[in-house]
Amino acid sequence: MRINRILWILAAFTFASVLYAQVRMQAPTNTVQPQAQTPTPVQAQTGAKAKGQAQGPAPMTEKEVVKEIKSAPPEAVIKDLKERGVDFDMTPDIEKMLRSKTKATNEVIEAVRQAGPTARAHAARPVLGPSQAGATVISKDQAQEYSTIKGELDPDKAIALVDDFAKKYPESPLLSYVYSLGASSYQQKGDVEKVIEYTGKGLKLKPDNLMCLILRIGMLPQPQYLKSHEADKDKILKEAQTEANQAVQLIAQLPKQPNEADADYQKRLANIASTVHGSLGMVHLELASEALVGPDKDELAKAEQEFKTAVTTTDRPDPRDYYRLGEACALDGKLDDAIQAFTKASETGEGTMVKTYADRRVEEMKKRKAQGPAAQKP
Numbered sequence: 001m002r003i004n005r006i007l008w009i010l011a012a013f014t015f016a017s018v019l020y021a022q023v024r025m026q027a028p029t030n031t032v033q034p035q036a037q038t039p040t041p042v043q044a045q046t047g048a049k050a051k052g053q054a055q056g057p058a059p060m061t062e063k064e065v066v067k068e069i070k071s072a073p074p075e076a077v078i079k080d081l082k083e084r085g086v087d088f089d090m091t092p093d094i095e096k097m098l099r100s101k102t103k104a105t106n107e108v109i110e111a112v113r114q115a116g117p118t119a120r121a122h123a124a125r126p127v128l129g130p131s132q133a134g135a136t137v138i139s140k141d142q143a144q145e146y147s148t149i150k151g152e153l154d155p156d157k158a159i160a161l162v163d164d165f166a167k168k169y170p171e172s173p174l175l176s177y178v179y180s181l182g183a184s185s186y187q188q189k190g191d192v193e194k195v196i197e198y199t200g201k202g203l204k205l206k207p208d209n210l211m212c213l214i215l216r217i218g219m220l221p222q223p224q225y226l227k228s229h230e231a232d233k234d235k236i237l238k239e240a241q242t243e244a245n246q247a248v249q250l251i252a253q254l255p256k257q258p259n260e261a262d263a264d265y266q267k268r269l270a271n272i273a274s275t276v277h278g279s280l281g282m283v284h285l286e287l288a289s290e291a292l293v294g295p296d297k298d299e300l301a302k303a304e305q306e307f308k309t310a311v312t313t314t315d316r317p318d319p320r321d322y323y324r325l326g327e328a329c330a331l332d333g334k335l336d337d338a339i340q341a342f343t344k345a346s347e348t349g350e351g352t353m354v355k356t357y358a359d360r361r362v363e364e365m366k367k368r369k370a371q372g373p374a375a376q377k378p
Contacts, residue, residue: 082114085115094112179201192225195215220239237287251269274311307321323357326341342359346358
């Protein structure tokens with residue numbers, strides 16, 4: 001029995017704020033003055049503030065953000081947010097205000113969140129895994145090019161920069177993470193095959209590259225990819241499951257950020273792990289479809305549990321996980337649960353195509369329920 005679903009390419013992850021280590025960036029050893037170290041971006045930013053020498057346009061105020069969201073298309077707003085930043089950190093009250101006053105999309109809300117001073121300070125540091133903490137030394141040129149790639153908004157330009165970096169610095173400790181950025185750019189383009197290719201390159205260099213793992217396991221169980229690799233479907237799903245379990249272990253090892261409260265630390269880990277549980281849910285949903293007679297009940301139960309974990313352990317659940325939970329419940333004959341999940345997908349997916357499809361599925365489930373017990377069987 002084929003499982004009908006919509007393929008949703010997962011949005012590009014901004015993990016610079018959550019997967020980082022203390023990295024020393026210094027001039028190459030053959031520099032004329034090797035004792036003069038180049039400050040990290042965070043240090044440079046602090047020094048500029050201390051001297052009152054702000055670089056580039058001033059960050060946007062809350063009032064400016066509201067005005068621009070109301071008057072400009074989302075793409076332009078996001079571009080300005082990435083270029084200028086904002087002078088405030090996102091709070092639940094500010095998010096509520098932006099949604100009610102400006103009808104901001106989820107993408108714009110996330111862009112505002114990442115444009116805040118705290119997120120930008122963390123994002124200035126290269127993305128390194130837990131095993132690299134405190135020891136890696138990279139050249140100034142590599143650090144600058146890495147930052148340029150990370151800040152490039154055009155995915156095609158970013159990919160060209162990634163390939164150029166790989167040719168120039170094949171031994172760079174940053175190369176695995178540069179491949180992560182390339183994979184993220186291909187994800188924006190909807191090229192699943194290239195996401196798999198570039199995450200594979202990154203993991204070959206560094207098997208515990210968490211960003212690569214999460215991007216990869218988000219793509220492997222997708223119908224679009226599995227359909228193109230039907231002969232290897234079981235192998236691919238097994239690989240996705242293994243890598244997802246590895247990712248869960250790595251997330252638990254992520255270090256606390258400076259001055260981060262225990263509760264905030266645990267919340268941050270749960271938010272990251274939520275993505276992995278959503279991917280595991282997809283794995284089990286696909287495995288459920290392989291049963292010879294109807295969907296596999298055990299695999300459906302596992303899929304439901306993973307999707308429930310994905311949406312209940314984060315304060316920003318992905319509407320696609322609610323949608324897929326609804327699919328699993330529908331296949332399991334749990335129409336009330338399916339209606340509830342599709343309804344949540346519609347609510348959290350406001351302003352996206354998820355809402356359109358979820359609303360349609362709610363009506364389908366209600367019709368099935370009205371037809372009596374016989375129609376409720378999967």
